[in-house]
Amino acid sequence: MSSIITEAFTHDHHACDHLLAAAEKSLTSGDWAVIGQASEALISTVNHHFDVEEQTLFPRLASIYRVASNPIEVMCSEHAQMRALLSDLGEAVAQRDRDTCQGVLETFHFLTQQHNSKEEIVLYPMADGALRDQATEIAGLVARES
Amino acid sequence: MLNTAGLSLDQAPPIRVPFAFFLAAPFFVFLAGALLLWQGEAALLTRWSPSALALTHLIALGFLTQVMLGALFQMLPVLIGARVPGAAWIAPLVQVFLILGTLALAVGLQWGGAVWLSLGGGALAVGLAVFMGAAGVALARGRGAPRTLQAMRLALFGLLMTLLLGVLLVAGLLGVPIGGLTAWVDLHLGWALLGWVGMLILGVGYQVVPMFHVTPAYPAWLARPAAWVILSGLLLATAATLMGWGGLAVWGFGSAVGVLAIFALVTLDQQRRRERPRIDVTLLHWWSAMLSVLLAAVVWLSDGRAELVGVLVLVGVGLGLPSGMLFKIMPFLSWFHLQHRQVAARRFDVRLPHMQAFIPERWARVQFGLHLSALLALTLAAVWPETVWLTPLGALMMMSAAALLSWLQLGCYRRHLQIGRRFLTSCAQ
Ligand SMILES: [Fe+2]
Ligand SMILES: [Fe+2]
Numbered sequence: 001m002s003s004i005i006t007e008a009f010t011h012d013h014h015a016c017d018h019l020l021a022a023a024e025k026s027l028t029s030g031d032w033a034v035i036g037q038a039s040e041a042l043i044s045t046v047n048h049h050f051d052v053e054e055q056t057l058f059p060r061l062a063s064i065y066r067v068a069s070n071p072i073e074v075m076c077s078e079h080a081q082m083r084a085l086l087s088d089l090g091e092a093v094a095q096r097d098r099d100t101c102q103g104v105l106e107t108f109h110f111l112t113q114q115h116n117s118k119e120e121i122v123l124y125p126m127a128d129g130a131l132r133d134q135a136t137e138i139a140g141l142v143a144r145e146s
Numbered sequence: 147m148l149n150t151a152g153l154s155l156d157q158a159p160p161i162r163v164p165f166a167f168f169l170a171a172p173f174f175v176f177l178a179g180a181l182l183l184w185q186g187e188a189a190l191l192t193r194w195s196p197s198a199l200a201l202t203h204l205i206a207l208g209f210l211t212q213v214m215l216g217a218l219f220q221m222l223p224v225l226i227g228a229r230v231p232g233a234a235w236i237a238p239l240v241q242v243f244l245i246l247g248t249l250a251l252a253v254g255l256q257w258g259g260a261v262w263l264s265l266g267g268g269a270l271a272v273g274l275a276v277f278m279g280a281a282g283v284a285l286a287r288g289r290g291a292p293r294t295l296q297a298m299r300l301a302l303f304g305l306l307m308t309l310l311l312g313v314l315l316v317a318g319l320l321g322v323p324i325g326g327l328t329a330w331v332d333l334h335l336g337w338a339l340l341g342w343v344g345m346l347i348l349g350v351g352y353q354v355v356p357m358f359h360v361t362p363a364y365p366a367w368l369a370r371p372a373a374w375v376i377l378s379g380l381l382l383a384t385a386a387t388l389m390g391w392g393g394l395a396v397w398g399f400g401s402a403v404g405v406l407a408i409f410a411l412v413t414l415d416q417q418r419r420r421e422r423p424r425i426d427v428t429l430l431h432w433w434s435a436m437l438s439v440l441l442a443a444v445v446w447l448s449d450g451r452a453e454l455v456g457v458l459v460l461v462g463v464g465l466g467l468p469s470g471m472l473f474k475i476m477p478f479l480s481w482f483h484l485q486h487r488q489v490a491a492r493r494f495d496v497r498l499p500h501m502q503a504f505i506p507e508r509w510a511r512v513q514f515g516l517h518l519s520a521l522l523a524l525t526l527a528a529v530w531p532e533t534v535w536l537t538p539l540g541a542l543m544m545m546s547a548a549a550l551l552s553w554l555q556l557g558c559y560r561r562h563l564q565i566g567r568r569f570l571t572s573c574a575q
Contacts, residue, residue: 021360021421028423081485102424103500109422110478110501113357114224121227121290 002132005057006124008139009049013116016046020112024105032096039093039101043086046112050079052141053119057127060138064130071123078115082108159219159233161483165559167216167241168472172552174208174248175465179545181256186537190528193452200256205460206338207248207270213468214346215240215277217475222281225353226288226295230280240280243273260320267316274309278302293369297349300373304341304380311337326390333387333395339459340402341380347467348372348409355413358428358474359420368412376402400447407443410436427510431470434518438462454528461521461544469517469551476555477504480562491569498565504558513554516547 019042026038058072085108092100128135178201182189185197192198219237223229230236251266253259285299311334318324356363383398414436417429442458445451481501488496523540527533 017360018421021423025421025423077489080489100500103502107478107481107501110474111482117224117290117353117357118227125289 002128002135003125004135004139005128005131006120008143009053009057009124010116010120012045012049012142013112013120016042016049016112019045020105020109024102027098027101027105030098032093035101036093039089043090046082046086049142050083052138054079056141057131057138058123060134061123061127061130065126068123068126068130071118075115075119075123078111082111082115085111159229159237161479161562163234163237164216164220164479165476166238167212167219168476169552169555169559170241170245171209171212171216171468172548172555174204174212175548176545176552177208177252178204179541179548181252182541182544183538185256186527186541187531187534190453190457190524190537191531193456196256196258198453198456200252202456202460203248203255204252205464206343207244207251210343210464210468212241212244212248213472215244217468217471218281220475220479222284222288225350226285226290226298228284228287228289230284232280236276236280240273240277243269243276247271247273254319263316263319267313271309271313274305278306291352293364293373294349294352297345297352297373300377301342301345301349303377304337304345307337307380307384308334308342326387329387329390329392329395332399333384336383336399336402337380340376340399340406343459343464344402344406345373345376347406347463348376351409351413354471355416355432359417359422361416361420364412364416368408372405372409375405379405403443403446407440410439410443427473427507427514428470430511430514431466431473431517434514434521435463435466435470438466438521451528453531454525457521457524457528461524465544465547466517466521469513472551472555473505473510476558477501480504480558484562484565487566487569493569496565496568499561504561505554509550509554513547513550516543516550520544520547 019038023035023038023042026035029035054076058068058075062069062072085104089101089104089108092104127138131138181197181201181204185195188195189197189201216237219230219233247266247269249266250262250269254262254264254266281302285295285302288295288298311330314324315327315330315334318327318330324330352364352369355361379398379400379402381398382401383395386392386394386398414433417432438458439462442455442462445458446455478501481498481504484498488494488498520540520543523536523543527536527540530536
C-alpha cells in the first residue's frame with residue numbers, strides 16, 4: 001500500500017519537533033531576538049501544517065470515509081488547543097517572560113506528541129488508502145524545504 | 147479492507163481511571179519500605195527469605211505493575227491507536243483484584259498460611275486475566291509502529307507466562323509436589339523481569355524516548371531482532387527447565403539479559419543526542435534506571451550476588467522508571483482534561499496554568515534525590531550485608547521517596563479539582 005501521505009506528513013511533524021527543540025534551545029541563550037525568531041519559525045510552520053490538514057487533507061478524507069469524521073473532529077479540537085498554546089507563546093515572547101515560554105513549550109510538546117502519534121498511526125494510513133490518486137498533490141503541500 | 151473497529155482517538159477513559167492506579171501505587175512502596183525496616187537484614191542476606199519474597203511482590207506488583215496498567219489503559223490509544231474496550235469499568239475491577247491479590251500474597255509469603263497464598267494467587271490470576279483479555283483485544287486491533295506493537299504483544303505474553311508460573315509456585319508452596327522448585331522460581335523471575343518488564347520497557351521506550359526528548363529513532367539493527375531474541379531466550383530457558391537442564395536455561399536468560407543491556411546502552415546514547423536541551427526529572431530517572439540495568443547485567447553475568455541484582459532491578463528500574471513517567475503523565479492528563487472542560491463549558495475567562503504548575507519541578511527533583519539515595523544505600527547494603535545500618539537507612543529513604551511522591555501526586559490531583567471547580571462556580575454569577 002502507498003504511504004506517500006504518511007511519509008510526507010510524518011516528516012513535517014519531525015520538522016516541527018526540530019523547530020520546537022530549537023526554540024527551547026534559544027531560551028537558554030537569553031537573547032530575545034534569537035528567541036523571537038525561533039518561536040516565530042515554530043509558530044508559522046505548525047500553523048501551516050494545521051491549515052493543510054484542516055483545509056485539504058481532512059475534508060477530502062471525510063468525504064470518502066464517513067467513519068473518519070469522528071477522529072477528525074478530535075484532531076481538530078486538539079489543533080485548537082495547540083493554536084491557543086502557540087498564541088500564549090507569542091504573548092510570552094512579547095513580554096520576555098522566560099518561565100512562561102518554557103512552560104508553554106513543555107505543554108505544547110506533550111500535546112503535540114500524542115496528537116501526532118495518533119495521526120501517524122490511524123489517520124494518515126487511512127488517507128493513503130482513500131486518497132491514492134491525490135496523494136502526491138496533498139503531500140506536496142507540506143513538503144517544504146527543511 | 148481498512149480495519150476501523152475500535153477507531154477512536156479521544157482520550158478515553160476518564161481521568162479518575164488512570165489516577166486511581168497512580169495514586170494507590172506509592173502506598174505499596176511505603177509498605178515495602180516498612181517491611182525492609184523491620185525485617186531488612188534477612189531480606190538482603192538471601193533472596194529466599196520470606197521478607198525478600200514479600201518485598202519483591204509489593205514493589206513489582208503493587209507499584210510497577212499497578213502504574214504500568216494504569217498508564218496502559220490511558221496510553222494505548224496514543225501508542226497503538228486502539229483503546230481497551232470498556233476500560234472505564236474494567237480498569238477499576240482489575241485494580242481491586244490487583245491490590246487485594248498483592249496484599250494477600252505479600253502476607254502469605256511473609257508469614258505463610260495457605261489461605262493467604264491461595265487468596266493472593268487467586269485474586270491476582272483473576273485481575274491479571276481480565277486485564278490481559280481486555281488489553282489483548284486492543285493489541286489485536288492495534289496498528290502503527292510495528293516494533294512497538296510487537297514488543298507490547300510479547301510483553302503481554304510475558305505477563306501471562308509469569309502469572310502461570312506464579313500460580314504453579316503457589317501450588318508448590320501449598321504442598322503440590324513440584325520437582326526442582328528453585329529452577330521454577332528462576333523461570334518465574336525470568337519471565338517477570340525480562341519477558342514482562344523488559345519487553346514493556348522496550349515497547350514503551352521505542353515510542354517515548356524519541357518523543358519526550360526529540361532523539362533519533364532507535365536503530366533497526368537493535369529494534370528488529372531485540373524482542374524476538376528475548377522471547378527465544380525465555381522459551382529456551384523454559385524448555386531447558388522442563389527437561390531439567392539448568393545449564394542451558396542460563397544461556398537462555400543470558401541472551402535476554404544481553405539484549406536489555408544493549409538496549410540500555412543505546413538508550414543512553416540516544417538521549418545524549420537529544421535535541422531538547424533541558425534535563426528534566428523524567429530524563430534523570432531514565433538515566434539512573436538504564437545505568438541500573440547495565441550494572442545489574444554485569445553483576446548477573448559475572449555471577450555476582452542475586453540480592454544485588456534484585457535491588458538494582460526492583461529499586462533502580464522498578465521504582466525509578468514509573469516515577470519518571472508519572473512526573474510527565476499526571477500533569478499532562480490534569481491539564482488536558484481541564485482544557486477539554488474549558489472548551490466544553492466555553493469558559494475562556496478561566497486561565498489554565500501550564501503542565502509544570504501541577505507538579506513543581508523543584509520538588510520532583512527532591513523526590514529523585516531521595517530515590518537515588520535509597521538506591522545507593524540499598525545497593526551498598528546488598529554488597530556488604532554485614533554493614534547493618536545501611537539497610538534501615540535505605541528503607542527510610544525509600545519510604546520518604548514514596549511519601550513525597552504521594553504528596554506531589556495528591557497536590558497535582560487537588561490542583562486539578564480546584565481549577566475544575568472554577569468552571570462551575572464562576573458560571574453561577
Ligand atoms: Fe494534526
Ligand atoms: Fe499532523
